[in-house]
Amino acid sequence: MVEIKLCNNVNQFIKVAFLTQGNDPNWVPPILMDIKKKLDRKKSSFLKHNEAEFFIAYKDGKPAGRIAAIKNNIHNQRYNKTDGFFGFFESINDQEVANALFDKAAEWLKSKGLNTMYGPTNYSTNDEVGLLVEGFDTPPFIMMPHNPEYYKELIENYGFKKAKDLYAWAYDPTLPINERLLELTDKILKRGKFKVRYVNLNDMKNEVDKIIDIYHDSWSENYMFIPLTEEEKKETVEFLASIVYPELVIIIENDKGEPVAFSASVHNLNEVLIKYRTSNLTLLNIQQLLALAYRLYIKPKNKFSSARLLLAGVKKSYRKLGLDLILYVKSHQNGARLGYKYGETSWTLEDNIPINEGIKKMGGRVYKIYRIYFKEI
Structure with missing residues (x-):
């Protein structure tokens, strides 16, 4: 059974990534001082002007994934859009868990009057952005994302389509x-x-x-x-x-x-x-x-x-x-x-x-x- 719970504990939210990626030798834990400030509603520069809600997925009572649903007011005002975003996505290799997380993010975004979900963005294009789809054999450089290869399948099986690819050059x-x-x-x-x-x-x-x-x-x-x-x-x-x-x-x-x-x-x-x-x-x-x-x-x-x-x-x-x-x-x-x-x-x-x-x-x-x-x- 998968249950999605609202998360207001920054440490709990951060620790989910160690569960999903901790055994990947190419994964790099975030700088804790930075990620804690980023997720803290009182300290985050992004959240002073925008909104986000954070969720953790539990399967059989154990943490199994996480997601942030993001309302980027500055983006929507600039482009006259009603776009929503998801970010900080992590999941075990389980489609049921991933689907439940995306469902909850979509539900929250729709409650805010938004009709499209883009991602992953942590929080915007000024931050870490995009899902790694090629190049899993080396660690990421500073401020670049990394994720398990199976995330692509979890996301695309939910019905997401490609919006844009970003290149990293060696x-x-x-x-x-x-x-x-x-x-x-x-x-x-x-x-x-x-x-x-x-x-x-x-x-x-x-x-x-x-x-x-x-x-x-x-x-x-x-x-x-x-x-x-x-x-x-x-x-x-x-x-x-x-x-x-x-x-x-x-x-x-x-x-x-x-x-x-x-x-x-x-x-x-x-x-x-x-x-x-x-x-x-x-x-x-x-x-x-x-x-x-x-x-x-x-x-x-x-x-x-x-x-x-x-x-x-x-x-x-x-x-x-x-x-x-x-x-x-x-x-x-x-x-x-x-x-x-x-x-x-x-x-x-x-x-x-x-x-x-x-x-x-x-x-x-x-x-x-x-x-x-x-x-x-």
Whole structure:
């Protein structure tokens, strides 16, 4: 027998993932401080403007899955839609359990006047998004999802259809860059009188404001894009200030000194996090904090062997000038200089041909595919 219960206990909700994924060697437990804040109604920046309800499935009295039903008010206001979302989905390999979770999420969303369910999104496209459908043989990079392969069958058997695929690209910063691309980069910089600089870690608030201004302009027409709220901007400042080298955040300025393009890469913290997997959340929190503190602030060099390029953008009025190439080349060069052995660029939309072709030219290859689903409810 499957029973769905409302869950107001953050720790109980988190621990379901250890039940469903704890034996997968490629699964990485989330940073507990972050996930607890994200799920806490009083602390979550997303839930200050939107709504969500959390449910746990029990089979024969034991936890067997979880789901969040999400009402994204900012999305629906921006696009004049009545879309609902599901996220934080976990389930044992049992269609009855999965169906009961989706039924409960759909029921809650319909009670809010919504008629379509998209997901998984944890909570929006500014967060972890998509179901892993290809590339199960390696761990995810920081802030990217991972799930058992059977989730695809559970979701599609319920009647969900593909809405959009997202690509994660593997790249090798140790390989040399094509000389022709280096020459082209120099020509673009000289012709447009552009200047490349790195983020000023001592002025992160103002720097992040400039970066987010570019991000909002360049991504505004992207699939399901929603702008960051002021609370999310503050979190971005705190996050970037804690885990980046200046060379990982590249800013391109025009001849007037105005920022017009940027890229942001971060250490792949999952290299550390994957080593600590206990479901004792108190112990796990201590292990994570100590391990990350050592890597980030004490270990003298070669802190991480990999990085993720997680954001890049070029203002609309500066597109087709080759600035994206400059961002890729400089990120590659800086990654090699910092000692990274491998990296990921993620994510890109499957139908964003110009961006995908640019990554291919830099030697990137698609090695993981994530899928967003939808279903009328």
